[in-house]
Amino acid sequence: MADINFEAILKDIKPTETEKKRVMELSNELIKNLNETAASIGAEAEAVLVGSVAKSTWLAGKADIDIFMEFSLETEESYLKRCGLKLGHNCIKTMGGTAEERYASHPYVTGSIEGYEVDFVPCYYIEDASQLKSAVDRTILHTQYIKKHLKRDQADEVLLLKRFMECVGTYGSEFKVGGFSGYLCELMVLEYGSFMGVLEAASTSWRYGQVIDLENYGTAELFKDPMVAVDPVDKNRNVAAALGLQKMSEFVVASTNFLENPSESYFYPKDMVFDSGSIKEEFTERGTKTFILTFHPPNIPADAVYPQIRKTEKSIVKVAEKNGFEVAGSDSWTDEGHRAMILVEFETWKLPHMKKHMGPQIWFKEHQERFLEKYSGKAWVEGDRWVVEVPRTYESVESFFQGVLIPKKINYLRFGKHIKAEILKEHSVVDMKDFLEFTWDDEVLRFLHLYLNKNELLCR
């Protein structure tokens, strides 16, 4: 490993003294503003800096400032929400920023202030997890735990790990990714000591259901997730609950690849070569037929959109297969604003007019009578079962899409009403070959390239 210059990488990914100073000054100013306003309106709330800025584990240029406003446990929830939003809005206004209200387990406000994204989240002041009233209350305890246990030089190890995760595509606990959260990365460094320690463990000893239990609570069996990281501040919570099997496995594979052939390029965005021409060629060579369904994503929070689009994708695949069209693969994408896309790649896209329909066994009289009445004279016997030839509902994938994405039929698909409404309002289904004739958007091409090259980000 001597050939990896971690110092040089850290120089690129660690915030400079100037950035640190700026972020800390701004954070302090915001906190002061919040506390002064709170005092002036007689609200008993205290602003606290949390998240990666408080823990010195943020990546250069990526400081999102997380500020929590603590209210005492006796505070009524409706007051906490109202007052929290008010303090946040007021602070953003005074600082000349722009505000956007969001919703986690309860509402909070995000501001864009001097180029930084700042979250203002009201919460309860708790001393330990047994007093927990809302899901965000743990965050302050997390910050304290990491500040207490993460050694100074281990913050660098966290930065290396977060950056590696970002560049191989496994960082982020939001639904869009389903990967590792910042806090989970920190706990992994505490467990395995260093960046290399984490990669070695992942590559050589991790198993499905891998447990990290820093405080030895012994509560891991409460959870059934692919990875269980018992929260050191709350034995009843799995910090890795949002981590899916896919991203966990991808991280294991990327770790192995890195250890076998270490390279600094794992810490920088992958250089990917593609254009609509090369993508079209790849799709053509596969000999499959691929369609893109495009529609407007519903106007709901990003964390709600992704699961809904994925559910739609899975449902379309399932119904297509039920209709006899074999599916080679599928994927989905959205810009979270104007466009959502579902890609379905078919192994079979044309089927004969006739379909064999299996009837009852010849041994049971009542069933047979009904069947034979319905298909009078057309049924025959195969083995001990009646069989009949019926016309197929959809003979081509095109007619399948036309047939199911209409008001009367869309309810056979199992997915959210928001997306159904959007699809019924407007959608298009286009053959990939035609789609690529008028697609230049780099983000869309990147999505298609990664669909065709699933291993791309995991190796260098």
Ligand SMILES: Nc1ccn([C@@H]2O[C@H](COP(=O)(O)OP(=O)(O)OP(=O)(O)O)[C@@H](O)[C@H]2O)c(=O)n1
């Ligand atoms: N799935 C999540 C997301 C967030 N948090 C808590 O909320 C804090 C702030 O969240 P976030 O900004 O997403 O994580 P950071 O640790 O700040 O990491 P970064 O912003 O660098 O990605 C985290 O430290 C953690 O205590 C959590 O417990 N579980």
Ligand SMILES: [Mg+2]
């Ligand atoms: Mg953060």
